[in-house]
Amino acid sequence: MKNRLYQLFIDDVTDLCYKNCLSYFPEKSRVLDVGIGNGVMTRNYHSLIKNKDFRITGIDINKSYLNHCDRLIRAYQLENNIQIFHKSVEAYAPPQKEYFDFILFSMSFMLFHNQQIVLDRVRHWLKPEGKIVFFQTMFQKRSRLMEFVKPKLKYFTTIDFGKVTYDHDFYHLLERNHLSIFEDKLLKREWFKGEYRIIVTSVSNGNGGGHR
Numbered sequence: 001m002k003n004r005l006y007q008l009f010i011d012d013v014t015d016l017c018y019k020n021c022l023s024y025f026p027e028k029s030r031v032l033d034v035g036i037g038n039g040v041m042t043r044n045y046h047s048l049i050k051n052k053d054f055r056i057t058g059i060d061i062n063k064s065y066l067n068h069c070d071r072l073i074r075a076y077q078l079e080n081n082i083q084i085f086h087k088s089v090e091a092y093a094p095p096q097k098e099y100f101d102f103i104l105f106s107m108s109f110m111l112f113h114n115q116q117i118v119l120d121r122v123r124h125w126l127k128p129e130g131k132i133v134f135f136q137t138m139f140q141k142r143s144r145l146m147e148f149v150k151p152k153l154k155y156f157t158t159i160d161f162g163k164v165t166y167d168h169d170f171y172h173l174l175e176r177n178h179l180s181i182f183e184d185k186l187l188k189r190e191w192f193k194g195e196y197r198i199i200v201t202s203v204s205n206g207n208g209g210g211h212r
């Protein structure tokens, strides 16, 4: 049931994200997918993932989504390309420092209670030329309606849509964290003037070195 609801609400958006990201990532990229969810993207992109020989590490806190993801990985024989872990981003640690070419937050960044803690951790997991990629709905102007509606959606759909992300706050967060914008692309306009954007950032002063 949970997975059906998830597919109903999230599928198109998921497809929009992974279509853009997977075509953007160069061959053999090592990617951390933070909040990989139920892995439905593998249905459309299993061949691309194999052909480009990606190494994707998916982490998520939701065991039911991960079980679904695991079944798809096996169905499409993606065991060499996708590894999944039942871990939060706050608890996960990569096997070695400077491990990933890309860290992807596909509709997950707005769910974290403390985004600063997450950024402080993940920057150390990137290779020196690595990039952090955010895909999310963003709003230019304050929408009290969205602020009211978003938290309530969880009760009807069981899906946590997180908090409303405003351009000003998000760009300010990037600036404070010395994350330079490499690419910022509008992929789709949504209800109430929301915009699905993909924002590729790099750590301006290197990735900070230390391993967390």
Ligand SMILES: C[S@@+](CC[C@H](N)C(=O)[O-])C[C@H]1O[C@@H](n2cnc3c(N)ncnc32)[C@H](O)[C@@H]1O
Pocket (backbone or CB within 6 Å): 010, 013, 014, 017, 034, 035, 036, 037, 038, 059, 060, 061, 062, 065, 087, 088, 089, 090, 105, 106, 107, 108, 111, 112, 160
């Ligand atoms: C809206 S879903 C997006 C799933 C998938 N990335 C997509 O684009 O369809 C967000 C996912 O983030 C996961 N998540 C939430 N908080 C997390 C955390 N602290 N660490 C890792 N995953 C988390 C949720 O369980 C959920 O599967």
